[in-house]
Amino acid sequence: MECAGAPRKPLCASDGRTFTSRCEFLRAKCRDPQVEVSRGPCKETSRCVAEKKYTEQQAKKHAFVPVCNPDGTYSEVQCHIYTGYCWCVTPNGRPISGSSVFNKKPRCQGSKQERNSDRSKTRFSIE
Structure with missing residues (x-):
C-alpha cells in the first residue's frame, strides 16, 4: 500500500x-x-x-492460557491460540507426549492408564 x-x-x-x-x-x-x-x-x-x-x-x-472445565479441572484438549497447536493433557494438566497436532483437535483417549500414570508421577514428585 x-x-x-x-x-x-x-x-x-x-x-x-x-x-x-x-x-x-x-x-x-x-x-x-x-x-x-x-x-x-x-x-x-x-x-x-x-x-x-x-x-x-x-x-x-x-502467552498460553489453559482451558478449564466448569468444575475447575483441565479440559482434555488444550490449544495455543498463537501457534495453532492443540494437544491432549492428563487430569493434572500435563501434556501427553505425541498428542500434539497443528490446526485441528487431537483425539484424546482419556484412558485410565494415562491418568494412573500421571498420578504415579505426581506421587513420586511429592515424596
Whole structure:
C-alpha cells in the first residue's frame, strides 16, 4: 500500500503509536489486526515507551492460557491460540507426549492408564 499521496492527518493507535495518515495506520493494521484507532490525541511518549507498551501487548497475545472445565479441572484438549497447536493433557494438566497436532483437535483417549500414570508421577514428585 503506497501512502505518499495520502492526506496528512495524525492518527493515534491503540498501541500508543502516532501515524501521520490513515493510510499509514491501515498499513500497520495489515501487519497487526489488533491495532485500533484510539479516541482523542495520542499522549506524547518517547519511542522507547511506545515500543515497550506495544511489545508488552504482543507478548500477552503469545502467552498460553489453559482451558478449564466448569468444575475447575483441565479440559482434555488444550490449544495455543498463537501457534495453532492443540494437544491432549492428563487430569493434572500435563501434556501427553505425541498428542500434539497443528490446526485441528487431537483425539484424546482419556484412558485410565494415562491418568494412573500421571498420578504415579505426581506421587513420586511429592515424596
